[in-house]
Amino acid sequence: MISGIHHVSLRCADDDAYARVREFYCGVLGLRVRREWEAGIMIETGAGYVEIFRSGGGERGVGSVRHFAFACDDPDAAAAEVRAAGYEVFVEPKDVVLPSEPPIRARVAFCRGPLGEEIEFFHEK
Numbered sequence: 001m002i003s004g005i006h007h008v009s010l011r012c013a014d015d016d017a018y019a020r021v022r023e024f025y026c027g028v029l030g031l032r033v034r035r036e037w038e039a040g041i042m043i044e045t046g047a048g049y050v051e052i053f054r055s056g057g058g059e060r061g062v063g064s065v066r067h068f069a070f071a072c073d074d075p076d077a078a079a080a081e082v083r084a085a086g087y088e089v090f091v092e093p094k095d096v097v098l099p100s101e102p103p104i105r106a107r108v109a110f111c112r113g114p115l116g117e118e119i120e121f122f123h124e125k
Helices: 015-028 075-084
Strands: 008-012 034-038 038-046 049-053 066-071 089-098 104-112 118-125
Touching: 015 038, 015 049, 075 089, 075 104, 075 118
Parallel strands: 008 049, 066 118
Antiparallel strands: 034 038, 038 049, 089 104, 104 118
């Protein structure tokens, strides 16, 4: 029934936040806009979309999503780009082993996006 995640949705509080978010995902991370309409955009990630709405009404809601992860060939380079653009990298690139069966070996890094969203750059080895 479920074939994957289609998109993650973000809502900006105002036009300034929308401009910062668009620049972060398109300019800093190099993703491209796939669809655009008056209320927002869908940015293509290669395995789904990030949908960004400009109509937050001045409020940023709090939800239960802990973070979302981008599949990434080079978490070190992604973290460097984010840091160079002035955003916080709160978990520096590191190798991890997720204790699953079988174990998952990966290189990861985490940053905060323009809305405070937590983003993981994930490269499975």
